[in-house]
Amino acid sequence: MHALVQGVILGILTGGVYALMASGQTLIFGIMKVVNLAQGAMVIMAAYLAYGLFTRFGLDPFLAIPITTVIMFGLGVGVELLFLRPLRREDKSELSLLVTFAVALLIEGVLSVTWGTTYRSINASYANSSWTVGSYQITVVRFWAFVLSLVALGLLFWLLNRTRFGRAVRATVQNPESARLLGVEAQWVSALGFGLGAATAAAAGSVYGLLYPFYSGSHYDLISRLLSIVVLGGLGSVGGAVIAAVIVSTSSAIVAATISPAWSEMTFFVILILVLLIRPRGLFGSVNRGAI
């Protein structure tokens, strides 16, 4: 029982981190109907950037986030302008899979050449610290990662629901044609939206690097989890992605504690298949893809 409760606590905290990563992924899909297979690679790249800033300049990975956010935002906008914008055909969604996968491989290659292929981890002074609450341990990094995820998601919601840009984004998602007729610069919404999605990878990368060892190839594992979270939550729904992330990481913690850790990695995909059988558009996906 003790192991179960301990597992659930850590599972919920980890869910927050996955929620942050998946929110960027689902946002990009919502705006552009592009499945960004490079999202995982962008998270790993941000982890390397945070690692570099930490080892070179001693900058705390949490404090590095504003810097890495700007870099990742720029990268996202650049990728959209250079690689995705030229795809104007009807089959943009399918082609974008190839293009974003190529971007993922490109990022992986650059990271391998720059940092080698050995595992890295960001060992801040508090990386192994935890607070004892009752007889349970709450790790400092996971706790702050969870808080950070809530803050970042809150900002994202604010941006989408309370600003002019957000209104333009939502309009584009609901009906790109009408949005254009009403004067929304759909092209810029796409570029900035992709940049915004990539920017969420910055905070996620810092946290990821603090929690887990990573190397340039870590993104394959990550993207498969992110895709299952995004599909589970309903493609394009940021709120759905958050809830899906917490559901899967908590249930995989419960499975690990009650059945076996060997099965916990499977839990992601078992839940995904079950939900898709019962509700093919995911938990919160709307039929006409109108909501974020």
Added chain:
Amino acid sequence: MDQSIRSWRKGGVVVAAASMALALGACASSSNNSGASATTSAGAPLVIGASISLTGDFADSGKAVQRGYQLWASQVNAKGGILGRKVTMKLVDDASSPTQVVSNYQNLINRDKVNLVFGPFSSLLTVPASQVAKRYGYSFLEPAGGGPKVFAQNLNNLFFVQPAPVVKSGDVFADWVLSLPAAQRPKTAAYTELDDPFASPIAENVRARFEAAGIKTVYKEIYPAETQDFSAIMAKVVSANPDVLVGGTQNEDAYAQVKTLVQLKFSPKFMFLSNGANSPLEFPSKAGTKNTPGIMSAGDWFPGSTAPGSADFTAAYIKANGGTADTIDNSSAEAYACGQVLEAVAAKTGKIDNATIISTLHQGSWPTLLGNLTWGPDGAPSGSFNLIQWQGGKLVPVFPDATAKAKPIYPKPSWGG
């Protein structure tokens, strides 16, 4: 119909080509044999070929092997070579591919007509490579293929240049624990094992020894390679409250196990990690230097070793590559030891050819910087690794007594945080 005839014809062509290739191969091998014996004359350079992974998955370790081979060659040439013959290493890249490694050894032996060959990196590549060497009667000293599949081939030309097969590397920990007075031994044990032929069997061998000696297993888990988050596994370890934790680990899983235990504030009295914890630089940087004291692992070569040639190797390595002794990858030391074995054969027999190497190495004990090596008929070494422990931020050999430089510390100090 038409197509099947065409493919049949194509098949015929392939068969014909293959038989021609075989015939050519036979010619090549016979001419090579005569070539090898002709160049045995003193003065001609001794060319040693090896395929190494300079790119691909094993690139980092492959480059370490390359440094070891080249360092040995330059060292032995500075002393005048082997039996008056200068050593030339011919190293080619296999991109970590089991098919490329076969082509490479075929080319080294048949086209380049090297005198001798050394092994590649990893068991995955050693198995196909050693078969090529066997076909042409070449001896196969190899520094990095220690998995069960390598020895299951039962090749008499193969010699794994490490103290023991990989799956037996944890036995030295069992030897030490069971050598303690009964009152000081752990009573309960937990085993956390990576599902990998080079990790889980090591811990399983220790478990068999411990259970036979009455140490109760309170938890055992084999986790898949993609396990990233160890919270759940370690939470179960904490609940089971074992005296000793035996981790059948590779690299990052070893660091993650330590980190997670620190976070959960549980420090077992004894902790052995088969791999990962024996990495002098990576382990403290990943797990935190403050958390290393008392953790045990197994190793062959270690900085400051007094085994034959170790001091020369260390000095020459640092001179050639910079850094400190702690930055030397064991794969370099193991590759270097292949050369030492060759020197020893030449010194003992006065000859350096494949038949002599194969017939000589199955008997006796051969001193290297990894310690004295002996081999069984299948090429598996019959020695034991050293038990090493983190003490004062350094890896120190603590058992067996012959190589120990400090007394083992137990129970393990609690985590530094």
